[in-house]
Amino acid sequence: MSQRSLLLLVIVAGAMLVANVAAQSTTPRVRIMGNLLDSCPKNWTFTANVEPCMFSAASNPLPYREYAQYGISLGPAEVGQFDMVLTVVSDEGDVDIAERVGSDVVIARRTDTQRLGPGTYTLAVQAVGGALSTYTITVQGVPTARRLAAAELALLSSVADQCCAFEDDDQLPDTCTRLRAATAGNATADQDICNTPPNVCDSAGRLVKLVLSGGDTGNFVCPTFPAELGRFPALTVLDWTSNGQVGTLSTVVSVLRPLLGTGQLRRLYLGSNALSGPLAPACDLLAAPGLEVLWMDANVLEGPVPSCLFSSPSLLQLSLSGNLLTGPLPPLPAGCALVSLDVSDNGPPAGPSPSSPGLSGPLPASITNAAKMRYLDISSNSFSGTLPALPTSLQVLRGSDNLLAGPLPASLDATDDLRVLDLSRNSLSGTLPRGIVNNELLTVLRLASNRLVGDLPFAWGEYLVDVDLADNGFTGTYTKLWYQPSLIRLNLANNNLSLHMEASAAEVPPQPLFDIRGNLIRSVFPTWLLPLLGQLYWMSPYDWIPLSLELQPQKPAPAVDSQGATPGLMCPADNAVLPGNLYYLDQLQALYDLTCVKMPFDQVLNISSYNDKRLPLTHNTLYEPAPSDGTASNYADLQMFEFRADGRPARHRPRMA
Numbered sequence: 001m002s003q004r005s006l007l008l009l010v011i012v013a014g015a016m017l018v019a020n021v022a023a024q025s026t027t028p029r030v031r032i033m034g035n036l037l038d039s040c041p042k043n044w045t046f047t048a049n050v051e052p053c054m055f056s057a058a059s060n061p062l063p064y065r066e067y068a069q070y071g072i073s074l075g076p077a078e079v080g081q082f083d084m085v086l087t088v089v090s091d092e093g094d095v096d097i098a099e100r101v102g103s104d105v106v107i108a109r110r111t112d113t114q115r116l117g118p119g120t121y122t123l124a125v126q127a128v129g130g131a132l133s134t135y136t137i138t139v140q141g142v143p144t145a146r147r148l149a150a151a152e153l154a155l156l157s158s159v160a161d162q163c164c165a166f167e168d169d170d171q172l173p174d175t176c177t178r179l180r181a182a183t184a185g186n187a188t189a190d191q192d193i194c195n196t197p198p199n200v201c202d203s204a205g206r207l208v209k210l211v212l213s214g215g216d217t218g219n220f221v222c223p224t225f226p227a228e229l230g231r232f233p234a235l236t237v238l239d240w241t242s243n244g245q246v247g248t249l250s251t252v253v254s255v256l257r258p259l260l261g262t263g264q265l266r267r268l269y270l271g272s273n274a275l276s277g278p279l280a281p282a283c284d285l286l287a288a289p290g291l292e293v294l295w296m297d298a299n300v301l302e303g304p305v306p307s308c309l310f311s312s313p314s315l316l317q318l319s320l321s322g323n324l325l326t327g328p329l330p331p332l333p334a335g336c337a338l339v340s341l342d343v344s345d346n347g348p349p350a351g352p353s354p355s356s357p358g359l360s361g362p363l364p365a366s367i368t369n370a371a372k373m374r375y376l377d378i379s380s381n382s383f384s385g386t387l388p389a390l391p392t393s394l395q396v397l398r399g400s401d402n403l404l405a406g407p408l409p410a411s412l413d414a415t416d417d418l419r420v421l422d423l424s425r426n427s428l429s430g431t432l433p434r435g436i437v438n439n440e441l442l443t444v445l446r447l448a449s450n451r452l453v454g455d456l457p458f459a460w461g462e463y464l465v466d467v468d469l470a471d472n473g474f475t476g477t478y479t480k481l482w483y484q485p486s487l488i489r490l491n492l493a494n495n496n497l498s499l500h501m502e503a504s505a506a507e508v509p510p511q512p513l514f515d516i517r518g519n520l521i522r523s524v525f526p527t528w529l530l531p532l533l534g535q536l537y538w539m540s541p542y543d544w545i546p547l548s549l550e551l552q553p554q555k556p557a558p559a560v561d562s563q564g565a566t567p568g569l570m571c572p573a574d575n576a577v578l579p580g581n582l583y584y585l586d587q588l589q590a591l592y593d594l595t596c597v598k599m600p601f602d603q604v605l606n607i608s609s610y611n612d613k614r615l616p617l618t619h620n621t622l623y624e625p626a627p628s629d630g631t632a633s634n635y636a637d638l639q640m641f642e643f644r645a646d647g648r649p650a651r652h653r654p655r656m657a
Contacts, residue, residue, distance in 0.1 A: 036070040036123065036139060044080050046141025052198075052209075053139045058340075058375050059395035059419040061132035061443060062095060062125070063465050063488050071120045072139065080114030082141035083107055085197040095125050097147030105197055132444060132466060138198065146194040149205035156193060157183040160210070163222040163243075175212055175220040196326025206234035214243040226243070230255045237267040241295075245273035249281040249301070255274075258283070271297040273321065277401065279325060281306035287634040290314055297342065298322035305329055305343070305359070310336055310370075321345045321377065328361030332369040340375040344398065347381065357382035367391065368411075378402065379422070387428075393417065400424040412436055422446040424468065432457065447472070448491065456461055456497070464485060470515065472496050477562075493550065494518035500560045501526045501569075514551040520561040522554070524570050 001293055037044075040053035043601040055070075072084070080566045088104045097106055108121065119633040127133040148156065160183050164176035182193040193210075210232065214220035218540035225247050229238065238256075252270065259265040268291060279301045282487055285291060292314055301323040307330035309318055316337060321344040329343065347358030363378065377398040386406030390397065392414050404426040412418065413435030421436065423497035424446045431454035436442065442461045448470040455476040456469075464486055477498050481490060490513070492499075497519040529549065554567035561567050 024065045031068045033068050033070045036072050047143045055137045058134045061134050062127040067126050070123045073120050076118045083109050085140050087138045087198050089136045091134045095133045095135040096128050146201045147192050148194050158228050159226045166219050207232045208234050209237040211239040213241045225251050225255050230258045239269040241269050242272040248277040253281050253284040263288050267293040269295045271295045275299040278303040280306050286312040293317040295319040318630050331366040332362050334369050336370040338370045342377040344377040344379040396420040398422045420444040424448040458502050489513040491515045517550050520567040522565050522567045524572050
């Protein structure tokens with residue numbers, strides 16, 4: 001199959017698809033992810049399957065500003081035979097198709113693939129928000145241009161009449177403008193809902209996948225869940241996300257009952273609405289096998305979680321996050337089919353409280369009955385007790401902000417495929433299991449604000465991106481985490497570490513987000529960090545990167561380190577020789593001078609900057625009185641500093657344009 005240097009730009013909502021890229025970057029900031037179609041079922045093809053192939057990147061979070069590239073191979077018999085539609089949906093953080101911020105759909109028309117010929121087409125996505133982002137990619141082929149059947153066009157027109165009664169206050173494309181265009185008497189083939197991805201119709205012009213999501217503008221408002229939605233006989237996927245839909249689950253069930261009874265409906269997305277009342281009617285959604293995906297997140301559903309949701313033989317994904325559910329999780333039956341379970345963030349918006357605890361009680365020991373579970377999120381509830389043995393198939397485990405206690409379960413040692421572990425802000429005790437530390441696939445490890453102890457291990461998995469072990473009782477004088485080149489964020493604050501800082505870091509740059517405050521470290525400020533910060537800045541291909549180097553304060557007297565010395569970070573003598581090669585980053589030199597040389601105060605030096613093609617000294621926290629006007633005039637951005645004289649750090653805030 002040929003490789004060409006041709007570039008295909010297909011614009012749909014500002015998206016970009018790159019075709020036949022011959023040479024791909026191998027820099028650490030571009031992840032080459034392989035053939036996207038390898039994640040599809042073996043019998044899946046572009047033309048034989050109405051439903052798209054779905055790939056979830058939940059187990060491989062993408063760090064901020066990094067790219068991931070996926071190949072899509074088209075053979076001679078495939079080019080020119082269908083429109084290829086790729087959709088990217090952010091699950092956490094924000095991921096866009098590369099170079100076009102805000103885009104999430106791209107189409108390669110059959111005329112384009114016919115012209116370009118067979119080869120490997122490359123989809124590039126980039127994380128544009130949040131420290132780490134996860135996402136889902138769907139791939140589908142639309143073999144021929146189709147027109148919606150007359151009976152279904154009438155149903156869709158009725159939905160438009162009910163839900164698009166408000167005047168559009170802007171000219172941006174949204175659900176109502178597209179729906180009105182698709183149902184107009186003079187609608188063109190391109191405007192037909194069958195040819196408006198990600199909607200899909202079968203060869204008879206019947207809707208198979210219908211996406212009506214108000215989302216951004218709020219113009220798509222349905223007073224009740226439209227009865228017409230239960231009258232599309234071929235519908236297998238219904239996406240009703242972000243419509244502010246009021247009502248109850250009982251109403252939804254009564255509308256969709258004709259589809260549920262036949263097992264026709266496979267995926268139902270009801271997230272980010274205003275559905276209220278008990279969750280129990282959801283059992284009727286699963287009365288007949290067939291439903292594989294059920295998302296009811298970000299509503300106002302109340303009461304306990306019914307056991308029926310765990311006993312369906314067909315249900316693979318269940319999301320109940322962001323509701324007002326209470327009580328314990330019911331036991332999971334033997335053979336539970338769930339692959340993904342999200343019950344996070346139940347309780348009031350401000351978090352669980354004694355009067356509104358969210359889900360509570362121990363995590364059921366029967367969780368291991370879900371032997372194929374890969375994603376489990378129980379964070380921000382009131383789960384208590386010790387963690388039971390967990391499915392060894394887990395790739396993502398999130399359980400922060402609960403009341404969990406006791407040691408980390410031994411089963412985590414055997415979870416070889418674990419990629420993300422976040423159990424921050426609990427009361428876990430004991431030491432770090434070696435199996436977690438040595439897991440070569442682990443990328444995120446967050447165990448902050450627990451009661452963990454012991455020396456930090458020397459060696460760690462080489463793909464770690466984010467490590468947060470702050471506010472524990474870890475000890476030790478040396479760990480390779482200090483020089484881990486893969487890390488973007490390292491937080492070891494508020495432990496009992498006495499790490500050596502005065503040794504050279506060789507040629508490894510420090511992490512952009514680095515915090516070792518509140519330990520037992522005593523040394524002169526490591527001036528070798530200054531050129532490495534500059535190196536980190538200049539290595540970045542982006543317009544700006546966040547830098548935060550938090551070194552102080554160390555533990556105050558009467559704290560002492562293992563040699564009996566009081567910990568603290570001291571500025572070098574006035575005549576100390578600083579590292580060379582700082583001329584290209586004179587703002588860092590200026591900040592160092594300001595805090596360690598110019599000012600005769602009891603200084604505490606923390607560097608925190610946000611760059612926009614240069615390195616302005618903005619949003620720092622200086623624990624000293626503001627310098628005189630004469631001193632300040634030497635620093636162009638000094639007015640952006642936030643000064644505190646009371647010893648309390650200020651919050652770091654992104655610089656506003």
